[in-house]
Amino acid sequence: QVQLQESGPGLVKPSETLSLTCTVSGGSITSYYWNWIRQPPGKRLEWIGFIYYSGSTDYNPSLKSRVTISVDTFKNQFSLKLNSVTAADTAVYYCAGLGLRKYGMDVWGQGTTVTVSS
C-alpha cells in the first residue's frame, strides 16, 4: 500500500522560499500523478499543482509564478518550492496521489503545517 510522508520546515519567514518534500513508500512513483494541496486556516482546500514521474507538470494559475514542483525518481520523492511567501501562504500542506486511471486522489500524506511569520 502506497504511503506518503511530508517533511520540511514548519516556519518560514516572509519573502523567503517554502520547501517541502513528499516521500513515497510502498509503491512505484511511476503509478501516480503527484499533487500538492494546501488548506489555509478556515478556508477550502486549494490545489497547487501536480507532477508526473516523467517531469510533466500542471500548476494552479493563481500560484504558477511562484511554484515549482519537481520529482526525484531515484529517491522516490517529489518536492514543492513556493517562493516569495507571505502570511497568506500559511496553511496545512498535503501531498496526494491521483492514480493513472484517475479514480480520485486515493493516497494522502498526513499533512504538515507551515506558518509564514518573522
Added chain:
Amino acid sequence: EIVLTQSPGTLSLSPGERATLSCRASQSVSSSYLAWYQQRPGQAPRLLIYGTSRATGIPDRFSGSASGTNFTLTISRLEPEDFAVYFCQQYGRSPWTFGQGTKVEIK
C-alpha cells in the same frame, strides 16, 4: 476556473438518519472526474467516491450521483464515525478545484 458550491454548510442529523449533500459546479464537469472526500478533525482527506463509484474499502452506505452540474453524496444511514466534513473536488479541468465543504454534525 470551475467553482464548486456545496450545500448545506452544516447538516445536523442523528445516527441512523440519511444525509444528502450537494455540490454544484459553475460549469460543466465530467462526472467521471468529480470526487468526494471525508475529512475528520486533524486528519487528511479520505477518498470516498469518484464519479459514481465507491473507492476501495468504502462502505456501501455511501453513494454518489450526478445530474448535469449537480452532484450528490448520500449517506444512507449515518454511523458515529461518519460525522465529519465532506468535500467535493473536480479534476476534469485545470485548475482542479474543491468545494468549501459540508460539516455533518450530531444533532
